[in-house]
Amino acid sequence: MIRQSFRSLVTTWLTGLLALLPLVLTLALLAWIVNLLNKLVGPATVIGQLLAALGQPFASSPYLAYFVGTLVLLGSLYPLGLAVQLGLRRPLAWLLDMTLRRAPLIGNFYNIADRFVGLLDKSKNADITAMSPVWCFFGGEGAAVLALQPSSEPIELDGRPYFAVLVPTAPIPVGGGLIYVPVEWVRPADMGVDGLTSIYLSMGLTPPHQAGKAAKEPAVLTDDGKAS
Structure with missing residues (x-):
């Protein structure tokens, strides 16, 4: 009798755990992505300092300058995408072929990244x-x-x-x-x-x-x- 009650208790507990586990894993994945982005482009990184330099003319606080610089970079993506849609894809590809792709080490990394992005580009x-x-x-x-x-x-x-x-x-x-x-x-x-x-x-x-x-x-x- 006690053993059956214990099994029922464990089964109910496992059911609750399985119901909560997808949410926990989702939050853990989001936390890992945020932590990874902070290490790659956070305020203390080289990229983060470049973003802060972009926002420095508009804000005095380092963190506010980093935030403004990020907004400036995100806003600049729209005219770049518009230029590519208007027919500048080939000139940009030629420029990258003449620079990054011909670099001994950087070219290999860029080719791998370009192939990966190509998988996501449905066009x-x-x-x-x-x-x-x-x-x-x-x-x-x-x-x-x-x-x-x-x-x-x-x-x-x-x-x-x-x-x-x-x-x-x-x-x-x-x-x-x-x-x-x-x-x-x-x-x-x-x-x-x-x-x-x-x-x-x-x-x-x-x-x-x-x-x-x-x-x-x-x-x-x-x-x-x-x-x-």
């Missing part, structure tokens, strides 16, 4: 979003594979039409195996590229919504009114 991955998610039924009725179709135009191999499909192994950016499958094996998937990416990133834990409906072939009525 650079516009060709990926133009692909169409499809279901591939190998053998016509075999295993169903969720893939991307780069083009809706089939190609002919040995007198038979084939579609090129990409089976992802790394959704961001998309990479994987390029397979040419018969046209009749490929059927549209009722989802966008974002939905396909979420499924692969969750390793299958996120189910493909309405996948069953998309996988079924549309029924064709015969002359006698029966579905085939």
Whole structure:
């Protein structure tokens, strides 16, 4: 009796802990990010001193100057983004190629950072979003594979039409195996590229919504009114 009461008490306590744990982890992550930013760009760092120098003409207090300098830097990002949208991306890229990218050590770090930022920039991955998610039924009725179709135009191999499909192994950016499958094996998937990416990133834990409906072939009525 005492053992059952103890187990019930522990179970209830663990339930409360699990209910609170996501909030605790979120706050811990935010605290870690704030602490990291303070170490990287805080008032005591070199970057923080540069920001304070920007705000020095507008404030006498060091901390207020740092805050004003941060606002000045954030405000300067808007005209920079506007200039890039108006067509200055190529000149800026050429300038960086001639300076930072050619530096022996700095160039390597900049290339890594540029690739990482490129993963977050959806405009650079516009060709990926133009692909169409499809279901591939190998053998016509075999295993169903969720893939991307780069083009809706089939190609002919040995007198038979084939579609090129990409089976992802790394959704961001998309990479994987390029397979040419018969046209009749490929059927549209009722989802966008974002939905396909979420499924692969969750390793299958996120189910493909309405996948069953998309996988079924549309029924064709015969002359006698029966579905085939």
